[in-house]
Amino acid sequence: xxxxxxxxENYSLRQHNTFGIEATxxxxxxxxxxxxxxxxxxxxxxxxxxxxxxxGGSNILLLDNLRKxxxxxEIGGIEVLHEDAYEAIVRVGAGTxxxxxxxxxxxxxxxxxxxxxxxxxxxxxxxxxNIGAYGVEIKDVFVxxxxxxxxxxxxxxxxxxxxxxxxxxxxFKAAEKDKWIITSVTFRLGKSREVNTSYGDIRKILGEMxxxxxGIADVSRAVVQIRSSKLPDPAVLGNAGSxxxxxxxxxxLYHELQQEFEGIPGYPVDGTRIKVPAGGLIEKxxxxxxxxxxxxxxxxxxxxxxxxxxxxxxxxxxxxxxxxQSVEEKFRIRLSPEVNFIx
Numbered sequence: 001x002x003x004x005x006x007x008x009e010n011y012s013l014r015q016h017n018t019f020g021i022e023a024t025x026x027x028x029x030x031x032x033x034x035x036x037x038x039x040x041x042x043x044x045x046x047x048x049x050x051x052x053x054x055x056g057g058s059n060i061l062l063l064d065n066l067r068k069x070x071x072x073x074e075i076g077g078i079e080v081l082h083e084d085a086y087e088a089i090v091r092v093g094a095g096t097x098x099x100x101x102x103x104x105x106x107x108x109x110x111x112x113x114x115x116x117x118x119x120x121x122x123x124x125x126x127x128x129x130n131i132g133a134y135g136v137e138i139k140d141v142f143v144x145x146x147x148x149x150x151x152x153x154x155x156x157x158x159x160x161x162x163x164x165x166x167x168x169x170x171x172f173k174a175a176e177k178d179k180w181i182i183t184s185v186t187f188r189l190g191k192s193r194e195v196n197t198s199y200g201d202i203r204k205i206l207g208e209m210x211x212x213x214x215g216i217a218d219v220s221r222a223v224v225q226i227r228s229s230k231l232p233d234p235a236v237l238g239n240a241g242s243x244x245x246x247x248x249x250x251x252x253l254y255h256e257l258q259q260e261f262e263g264i265p266g267y268p269v270d271g272t273r274i275k276v277p278a279g280g281l282i283e284k285x286x287x288x289x290x291x292x293x294x295x296x297x298x299x300x301x302x303x304x305x306x307x308x309x310x311x312x313x314x315x316x317x318x319x320x321x322x323x324x325q326s327v328e329e330k331f332r333i334r335l336s337p338e339v340n341f342i343x
Contacts, residue, residue, distance in 0.1 A: 094124025
């Protein structure tokens with residue numbers, strides 16, 4: 001293989017998933033140049049192994065060793081395609097760490113992603129999941145992405161419509177799942193836009209900071225403070241952030257639950273559906289702070305499942321299933337994992 005890409009065998013993935021699960025890949029390569037992709041795909045065909053594209057490893061749960069060729073996407077770079085007094089259109093390498101890109105944008109006064117500060121993972125994973133937090137989603141600033149077909153090596157541009165964005169959803173989680181490696185994502189970021197402080201504790205934290213007319217950097221700092229106070233650092237305690245999606249339920253069911261249980265918050269999605277915070281449901285079902293051996297539910301945020309050290313993916317999966325059953329029995333709501341189970 002005439003390339004600078006090094007292929008490793010029986011490679012440990014423990015440092016490449018934020019849960020810190022010990023699992024191995026039969027073959028592994030780190031890819032930092034799009035130019036080497038065709039060589040990687042050719043080598044994959046020689047191995048006759050399934051290809052698995054790995055980003056930051058922040059949204060996966062490894063259930064077993066992978067008899068796969070794991071390619072870690074480390075394609076970097078931030079390129080300004082257009083900038084004027086009102087906006088910047090920026091193309092970002094898919095392997096760029098998401099928070100580093102956010103900080104880059106904030107430092108230049110480019111607005112639109114400040115509410116997504118400190119979300120773990122890479123830029124390439126952001127449209128797959130349509131990541132979101134504090135009232136903002138990737139689809140709000142997304143222009144297009146470039147992706148390479150894993151079978152034939154052809155390059156395709158996916159625009160906003162082609163991605164079919166939904167809540168924590170895109171076409172890459174359905175019809176196009178496991179068919180592509182994203183090499184870059186292009187965003188449109190505004191310079192004169194109003195900041196979004198309406199969701200969660202952002203306004204409260206800004207008030208405590210004494211900020212009455214917040215800018216992009218102020219919102220970013222508030223979000224970082226909130227996330228740091230609620231979510232454990234994966235480098236210290238293995239986790240994948242929010243494990244479950246916030247469920248969207250029928251308004252009739254929500255009103256019934258309000259009668260049965262005091263203080264269940266809800267956010268209207270449309271005229272018939274209400275989004276309910278999954279963390280609150282899990283906490284009301286008695287799971288917050290729960291621990292069973294090496295796995296548990298975080299003491300400050302019930303939406304986060306944690307690996308206290310030495311846990312297997314199966315142990316975490318079993319805990320997740322118990323939580324799902326418990327919440328469904330109590331509230332008649334089936335939680336869906338936000339984390340991807342990999343085997």
